[in-house]
Amino acid sequence: MAWVAEARAALGAHDARLAQGFDAGQHIDRLLAARANAVDGWVRKAWARCIPGDAPLALFAVGGYGRGELFPHSDIDLLVIAAANAQAEHADALGRMLALLWDSGLPVGHAVRSFEECTRAATDVTVLTALLEARPLLANIGEVRALMDAIADTRVWPADDFFHAKRAELESRHARFGDTADNLEPNIKEGPGGLRDVQNLRWMARRVLGVYGTEELIALGQLGVDEHATLERERRTLSRLRFGLHLVAGKAQERLRFDYQKALAARLHHVDAAEAEDVENRLVEKMMQEFYRSASVVQRISDRMLQRFEEQIEGEGTLQPLDAEFGSQRGYLVARDDVWPGGDIGRVFDLFAMWADHQELRGLHSQTARALAESLHALPSWRNASAELRDQFLALLRGPIPVRTLERMARLGVLGVWIPEFANVTGRMQFDLFHVYTVDQHTLAVLRNIASFASEAPDERFSTAHAVWPQLRKPELLLIAGLFHDIAKGRGGDHSVLGAIDARQFCEGHGLGEADTALVEWLVRRHLLMSTSAQKLDISDPAVIHRFATEVADRERLDYLYLLTCADIAGTSPKLWNAWKDRLLTDLRSATRLALRRGLENPVAATERIAEARDRARGLLSAHGVDDAEADALFARIPQESFLRGRADQVVWQALGLRDTRDGDVVVRVRRLAAGAQALEVFVHSPDRDGLFSAIVITLDRLGLVIQQARALDGPGGTIFDVFQVLPADPRQSLELASIERKLTSVLCGEPDPRPARRAQPRHLRHFRVPPQIEFNLSASGRHTVFSLVCTDRPGLLADVAHVLRQQGVRVHDARVATFGERVEDVFLLSCGDGRPLDEHAQQALREALLASIDGDMAR
Known part of the structure; x- marks a missing residue:
């Protein structure tokens, strides 16, 4: 139809001009109004083409269109007002008009109602909201007044009911x-x-x-x-x-x-x-x-x-005095002085101190909040502030609810003025999937986690933090370290180094002694040390523990760093903290405390560590009715390296799993790392044959389990002794441990299917590309090859890597899997089938096969 083609072409040309105007920087309100005006014209033309001039109908724009703000692809919401008989008489004409608009490319939504029907429909607060924006397109003044009367607050939604309904709607929307x-x-x-x-x-x-x-x-x-x-x-x-x-x-x-x-x-x-x-x-x-x-x-x-x-x-309520300067009005904290803070910026910190002392308050009174906002320009940064102001700020950190106070100061803009570096990272995001919050919000999340360590009710996410907190000499030092640990993000250079410089200046400026200043500076500079050590290194290796303990140097630093690391990881993403990471950090802290207690000049020999582990395991087994002779028999089936690298409770669990089995039996056991935790530990013992590691990894992947760590040891008598730490790919997944055990046992007793499951790459991963990096190094012992892989994460990646390793005839002795958003950093300990390290030819063949697999999957 020529009219539709003309309308579509005209609207398309107009939208193109608006897009050009947008790119040229035209005022946004002019663009929004121009599109609404253009649509108005074609809506009226369509109406005139289809609706008789004497029809008793009125036409209104409602919703955002009624407000006169029309975005390029927003809906065109129309309201036709007509009595019931007129609705019936002109139904076909209205249908033709709406069809014209749709065919012209306008996404029209419409309602046809009488004034009485508008009143009834407006009992839905969403409908009323749209009608409040009504703008006449083809209506006389009497029809406009009649519509406003139909939705007046004397008929529907009085002011108080409307306010409470819309506030509840806002809160519900925000919660989503x-x-x-x-x-x-x-x-x-x-x-x-x-x-x-x-x-x-x-x-x-x-x-x-x-x-x-x-x-x-x-x-x-x-x-x-x-x-x-x-x-x-x-x-x-x-x-x-x-x-x-x-x-x-x-x-x-x-x-x-x-x-x-x-x-x-x-x-x-x-x-x-x-x-x-x-x-x-x-x-x-x-x-x-x-x-x-x-x-x-x-x-x-x-x-x-x-x-x-x-x-x-x-x-407004009655003012209830709290002291000479502040009061409570309807439960809100209010400054009693009409000209507060009146040039005395120290009164701002007095406000936050009073707020912290009265935790029953609902919040800050709106007029006081406005006065605070208007006085921010007069608030100096800490560098330009008096010693008295700095003391006041430090007192807030030592006050009753310091983290809540810092959150309030951040939300109201005070913290960014006092610490300009914090203002620089306010709203700063990083274009990756690891950091799901802006830097300032992540910092506040870290501080909230720190506050939870001090809570009377222990946070169930952290097994040890609540017990460590009371050992801190000055808790406010941890808060300062948390406040500054990422404050230099986005400046270029190493944010840990730059942040440590800022932290030292801040501490010195606030009168902290050299010991306290040095501690905060070190925590900021090395805040990633414990996280990277636990997730990327083998913390069951005594040499790793010794190097880490040497860097930490004393138990006070260790405790502060442990708490900061727990808070930091858990504050990076709601999905990042889990029982496996909790166990890793707890184990690293425990092992380091032991190393520091023994003295760094006295590292533990492997033979001594194995003997101690066997004695502890023997003692724990006795509680299960296992005498020394039976314990020795079970220990003979366990690799010596398990005693060197495993925990005593883990060795006992494995030994009990071997009880009542013979050497040729397949044994699979699964347990939770902690009560109610999603993180699982999987133990597999079986006669060795080619492809078992790949079969286990692929099976776990098909069961929806993501491997965080894998240790593949050679057991006595030609057996494998593999341990996997896994998490469900979907946190909502219901895990039946017995079902996992049955499935793995069935695969290991039959002919394993070597083919990994095929999965589509999630949408959000497609926009992040980490170029594959592959490195080979000789292990410290000289017996294995250390293979490192950095690439983009995707579902089933480890299963595909395991499949390639099997195809290349490579054996896996250890695997550590670390995922940082879209970035995977995996480390494997490998050998050839004959037990020797990979030579250059084998390394090159493995490199080419892996790159072909990774690039092929990225291309799908």
Whole structure:
């Protein structure tokens, strides 16, 4: 149809001009209004083409379209007002009109109602919200007034009910996003601090105070001029991001997914579209930091406005004095002085001290929060502050709830002013999958984990941290180390080294002694030491423990570093901490404490360690009715290296698994690393034959288990003695230990299927490419080859690697699997089939086979 073709072409040309205007930096509000105006014109033309001029119908734009803000692919929401008889009479004509608009490429949503039906429909608060934005397209003044009367608060949703319903809706919506805007793929429209929060303030202002926009709140004393200007600035920033996201996605996309981040960053920073794939991560990080900071400011102002709307409904309440300077009003902390802080910036720290002392308070009063925001420019950084102010800040760290106080200071913008380096990392994300939070939010998560160590109720995630905490000489030193450990991210260079310099200056500036300053500086500089040692090295090797203990040097450093490491890993991602990592760090701390107690000049000999382990295991076995003779018989079936590298409880578990079995039997045992933990330990004992390690790895992969660590030892009499630490790939997976044991036993007793399962690569991994790196080195003993693999993670990777190792005739003696977001860093201890290290020819053949397997899978 010619009309549809004309409309489609005209709208397409108009959208193209808007896209050019966007790229040229035109004001976002002009772009939004221009698209709404263009659509208005074609909607009216379609109406005129299909609806008789004397038809008793009225047409309104509602929702975002009614607000006059139309993004490139937003829905076109229409409301037709008509009496029941007119609806029936013109139903076909309305259908033709809507079909025209759809065929023209406009995503139209519509409702046809009488005024009475509008009232009934508006009992749904979502419908009412859309109707509050109603804008007449073809309606007279009487119809506009009639619609407003139909949804008046005397008919549906009085102000107080509307306010509470929309606040509950906001809280529920925020909860869907984890109550944070700092997600790697945030929702610009619906997420915390997004455009919906700004719109929510408009709706509440309309219903509670009867005004049509936030600007009108200024005259009512409900919103400051500066607050309104700030809110509008951030709304425009968010709107520009959303407009650009629609353009690069080519559809109504509200979630800023990895698929679009590089292309949008390229567009916003005027990089040629053909080069979008090559945009440096720093441009993505800059764009995302802009979003996170805008969302944070919107949330801050929204919190204040919600409280003011609540006061309009419930009344201001009576001021209850707390002291001469502060009081409580409706449960909120309020400064009693109308001109607080009145140029005395020390009163800001007094505010946070009072807030910490009165934990029953609901929060900070909106007027005091506004006064605080307006005084931030007068707050000096710690470098320019007086000694008295620095003492006040240090007192907050030593106060009753220091971490909660730091969170409040960060949320209200105070911490970024006091420590400018913290402001630099506020909203800073890293374009990878390991760091799922912005640097500032990760830092606060680390501090919250540290606070949990001091809680009267132990955090079940950490088996030992609660017992270590009381041993700290000065807990505030750990808080300072946590605050500074990542503060130099994004500056270039080693963030640990740069952060350690900042930490030393901060400690010296706040009057800490040299011993305390040196401890904090060392913790920041070496905060990754324990994590990398535990996850990448064999901590059952006495030489590894000795080197680590030498670096740590004393037990005080060890305890502080242990707690900082636990808090850091657990604060990086909700999925990263698990019982296996808890056990690793606990074992490393225990082994290091023993080494320090013995003295670093007295390393434990292997024979002594084996003898001690056998004696401890013998004692534990006696509790199971195993006498010395039976214990010796069981020990004879266990490799000596198990006593050297394994824990006593692990040796006992394995020995009991061998009890009542013969040398040729296949034995499979599975247990949880801790009560209720998802992390499992799998023990396999079987007569040796080619391909067993590959068969076990592939079977575990098919069972949905991800291997974190594997140790493959040669047992006496031509047997294997393998131990695997595994986690479910899906945390929601229900694990039946007996079922895992039966499946593995069945595979090992039959002919193992060497083929790994095929799986599609998850969407989010496709946007991150880690070039494969393969290295071969001779082990310290000279008996094995150490094979290191760094590459992009994907499901089934280890199973495919094990399959390649089998095809190459290579034996695996040990494997350590470390995954950091999209990056895998695996280390294997290998030998040829005859037990010797791999020669250059074998190394080259293995390298080529692995690269072919990895590259082939990445191409799928």
